[in-house]
Amino acid sequence: MAEDTFETVRYDREGRIARITLDRPDRLNAIGSGMPGEIAAAVARANADDEIHAIVVQGAGRAFCAGYDLKEYAEAEGENPGVQSMPWDPMIDYKWMRDCTEKFMTLWRSDKPTIAKVHGYAVAGGSDIALSCDFVVMAENAQIGYPPARVWGCPTTAMWVYRLGPEMAKRMLLTGDLIDGAEAKRIGLVLDAVPEAGLEDRVQTLAQRMAGVPKNQLMMQKMMINQAIDIMGLRHTQMFATLFDGITRHSPEGMWFKDLAEREGFHTAVAHRDSGQAIPEGRELKAGR
Template sequence: MSDFQSIAYATDGRIATITLNRPDRFNAIDDHMPGEIARAVAKADADPDVHVILVRGAGPGFCGGYDLVDYAEAKGAVSGSQDMPWDPTLDFAMMWKNTQDFMSLWRARKPTIACVHGAAIAGGSDIALCCDFLIMTEDARIGYPPARVWGVPTPSMWVYRLGAQAAKRMMMTGDVITGREAQAMGLALSAPPEDAFEGEIGKLVGRLQGVPRNQLMMTKMVVNQAYENMGLNSTQMMATFFDGVSRHSPEGIWFRERAQEVGFKQAVVERDSGDPIATQVSKRG
């Protein structure tokens, strides 16, 4: 639709579909996408015919995260990476808005389903995990590799969906897991083979769309309130602040300098190689 740049929005009967629509960049998150997701959720919430909201990715995958090729390789101050001295309040304001835009999927009055094929990486996993349900193809991948250096998942949904031990494993290692592994951990509701993916989504949608909208809203609010009572909002505030810190720590600054020197993809290979980041930082001198 003409009123969206980075997503597409469509309805079919009782289903609204939000499609992350930058397939040439693996649907990487740009400056437009978070706010457009929130606007599309509001549009679906206001539509009396819609009972279920699907979130999909155009092209070969769901979402590869923030468009860090631009953000990490660019010279000078850019969104999310300031020249020193760093002002954490500016960083927090930007990322907090993005976090709340993604959380519109969690707080929508109607159930939201992330339909993940290909991969949901870094910020893409944030979008997927803010949905009520996660269905992945068995070989799709999900994870937050920037947790190794240069990022903290601001919605912090890993802990609320997995519990402490598994969340620490995912957030401390930056591991990327398959749909099969995600289902075994209880992260994904199901992870069928690719040829059964649409059928699996259809089964859940079929069960949900026959429920009155008021019932869906009430039952969702009850579950969500339990998590709000556990301190979800304050956890996200801390995570959003630390996300900014991670991009301006000595290791975070090294990572961006390395991305500018050898390119973002090579910097990621080095970050994820297992070579201690402290050693890499010491090499700067």
């Protein structure tokens, strides 16, 4: 039964398990301005509920999450939270993206274990949300990746490197490629990948297994493991990643992408970004090519 009403997510309780459902199915659950805060609020609600032992995060409709809403940020004319007029103030951008990142990371820092249940797509900012969870379980045919690594983005949570190590993180972020659930499991990015028809059963089995463990035990084990990642420099890496994300959106190439999205629509801009074509660079752009 739904326990609270948000605009972009749903919160439900099922015994000892809370479910946070990203709920913009008409936009493939793309991240608008209100979603990060509502995710954090839903996590806080689950942590405050003494009956809850585990949290499942999922997407309504055809996908988990298709990333930040480029129609809202890239296609819209003029300034918005994602892009400023030049010269730009990097600290304004950093504060905004740091806030989004911290809200996604409430899933990682939650007292209670979190599971991302991924079907369809978990791309760009959607992969940030999924990889902020303790566990990711994917449908074998689902797709995950960070295409804005090609232009207009840097993954602010930086969880790719902590899950994959440097070489495989570079393989993903120096190409912007998408991979399916089966490949994500093979390289160790996600806990498991199963046929889509069995996704709910696999997630439910994992959640119920943890739901039988005392909450204090879950909290202590998670805190112990997470502090090891913190010692590796997670917060410092996220600071650099968040700064770089703002720079990518205000570089010559980033402004080219924004202009293309304004003129021809974000679908055209994304199609060019993801096509494998060379993306125009600074000198070419100055020369008008």
